[in-house]
Amino acid sequence: MSRDFEAPGSDHAEMVRRLIRTHGPISLSRFMGESNARYYAGKDPLGAGGDFVTAPEVSQMFGELIGLWLADMWIAAGRPQPVHYVELGPGRGTLAKDALRSAKRYGLEPSVHLVEGSPVLRDIQQAALGPVNFHDDLTSVPADGPLLLVANEFFDALPIRQLVRSADGWRERMVGLNEERLVFVAGDQPMDAAVPPDWREATQGTLIETCPAAAAIMQEIAARLSAQGGAALVIDYGHTELRGGSTLQAVREHRKVDPLAAPGAADLTAYVDFETLARIARAHDVRWLGTVSQGQWLTELGIDMRAEGLARLAPEYAERLQQDKRRLVADDQMGLIFKVMGLAGPRWPGGPGFA
Numbered sequence: 001m002s003r004d005f006e007a008p009g010s011d012h013a014e015m016v017r018r019l020i021r022t023h024g025p026i027s028l029s030r031f032m033g034e035s036n037a038r039y040y041a042g043k044d045p046l047g048a049g050g051d052f053v054t055a056p057e058v059s060q061m062f063g064e065l066i067g068l069w070l071a072d073m074w075i076a077a078g079r080p081q082p083v084h085y086v087e088l089g090p091g092r093g094t095l096a097k098d099a100l101r102s103a104k105r106y107g108l109e110p111s112v113h114l115v116e117g118s119p120v121l122r123d124i125q126q127a128a129l130g131p132v133n134f135h136d137d138l139t140s141v142p143a144d145g146p147l148l149l150v151a152n153e154f155f156d157a158l159p160i161r162q163l164v165r166s167a168d169g170w171r172e173r174m175v176g177l178n179e180e181r182l183v184f185v186a187g188d189q190p191m192d193a194a195v196p197p198d199w200r201e202a203t204q205g206t207l208i209e210t211c212p213a214a215a216a217i218m219q220e221i222a223a224r225l226s227a228q229g230g231a232a233l234v235i236d237y238g239h240t241e242l243r244g245g246s247t248l249q250a251v252r253e254h255r256k257v258d259p260l261a262a263p264g265a266a267d268l269t270a271y272v273d274f275e276t277l278a279r280i281a282r283a284h285d286v287r288w289l290g291t292v293s294q295g296q297w298l299t300e301l302g303i304d305m306r307a308e309g310l311a312r313l314a315p316e317y318a319e320r321l322q323q324d325k326r327r328l329v330a331d332d333q334m335g336l337i338f339k340v341m342g343l344a345g346p347r348w349p350g351g352p353g354f355a
């Protein structure tokens, strides 16, 4: 018997196998969507004792600078009221807590709306932030004022589709069974129509990814900013232009594992395609402020000064603050692979960090 059977989430693995045994291979997108829903529903995956560490969990400076950016935008827009803070996939609520604390110093005290699917994480967010409004998706978020929206490491968890160029044209990459083991197989339906024209004639073996859920959510964010005003920051790891190749990865206890080995027990993510997100946003009446590296953005917002300021308050943490800052901004850490994309409503100003 394989180890998966004892692992947390193993009922889910058996459910997936049963589904495939009965109905045949399922799309990677369905596999990833259901596995992640199961994964996040059951646990708090964040932090040293969990499976992975995110930027707000590295340092309070991350959320504080985001709060500062939002406050700056809001002040430049003439301090509109009401105003709503919206966060997608807030994890432990750490980013929101740090951002709202720093925004408050500038008079910005928005109502708080969290889009969160996991009941376990909702409880943790509520404990961190006090009374907040929870939403299953953006549709129920208020429409009566500008939105200040943040999404950190949210888009990377949305289910992707992979398309592979086979000898007979493009096919969807599916998850099938080889005896009891989950394996990738090519779907039997032609998928050429789903491939961008430039890629249609690519050589055999070429693989591209799309994320229909990310596209749909970006569409909704752009439509809201266009109608209500506000600003948005999308922060995630990914590229600024579409590339070939699989970026699917699974992480468990801070290690990369086989994405098919333990469905529901590992965090499945893929690189965010910022080129497509920017294209969708720009098709609406919103301002695309730019997509820059996290290192550049945090540096332009003054993370060096913030680290020095905190070190003056607590000299015993000076070295730790430098280490944490390095982790967020250095090219060989999170600084280069993570990107920050900024958007603003049509009559809103441009924000700092996107020069």
Ligand code: SAH
Binding pocket: 036, 040, 046, 054, 055, 056, 057, 088, 089, 090, 091, 092, 095, 115, 116, 117, 118, 121, 136, 151, 152, 153, 154, 157, 158
């Ligand atoms: N932003 C946090 C957490 C990142 S982990 C941080 O930076 O620390 C991903 C978060 O997105 C979790 O809160 C997870 O529960 C949530 N999430 C993932 N997919 C989701 C979906 N489809 N709908 C709502 N929330 C989702």
